[in-house]
Amino acid sequence: MTVTHTPAKPGAMMRQSAVVRGTGHGWMDRERAFVAEVHPGKIRVETDPYAPLEAARRDNLERIAGRVRASSRMPRVCLYALSVGGQEPRHSLVAVRQSWQVGVGQSYSDHHGTTDPLVRPGWCTVRQQIRAGYADGVVVITPFVISPHASEYKQQLEWFAEHFGFIAVVAPDAEVGRR
Secondary structure, three states: OEEEEOOOOOOOOOOOOOOOOOOOOOHHHHHHHHHHHHOOOOEEEEOOOHHHHHHHHHHHHHHHHHHHHHOOOOOEEEEEEEOOOOOOOOOOHHHHHOOOEEEEEEEEEEOOOOOOHHHOHHHHHHHHHHHHOOOOEEEEOOHHHHOOOHHHHHHHHHHHHHOOOEEEEOOHHHHOOOO
């Protein structure tokens, strides 16, 4: 969850949050707007933008892995991490537990930090493996390895879905919501 505190400023227009809340026609939206107007300095708790993305990610993973298993083969995955000192990703435990195959040389890492995923060579190679059909998915430790920005993460999820690939997260519940 993200907690925001908006200090009261006399005569200033108040913006409740940066999160799009839908159409604003429901009673909860009207109540929320009323409370924000009456108590502009009140701390508000916002929903985590990663929660619906994680649900979509899991649905896509189940759909793709099921399709692959229906064709009588095990899903093939790449491992990906942001590493320190050029260390190889070692989070293949989830792949083994899921009976997925991790190919030799299918571990990729970048040490460029939290830049746009599309400028990281390791991440681009993972996408090439998916696009070429050499892998069905990628295993990462947390969603934030892909991007700390929900919009960039969503773009990657959509790209994987369009290319019949999935993203598996080792610790989705432990990290979603922390920033």
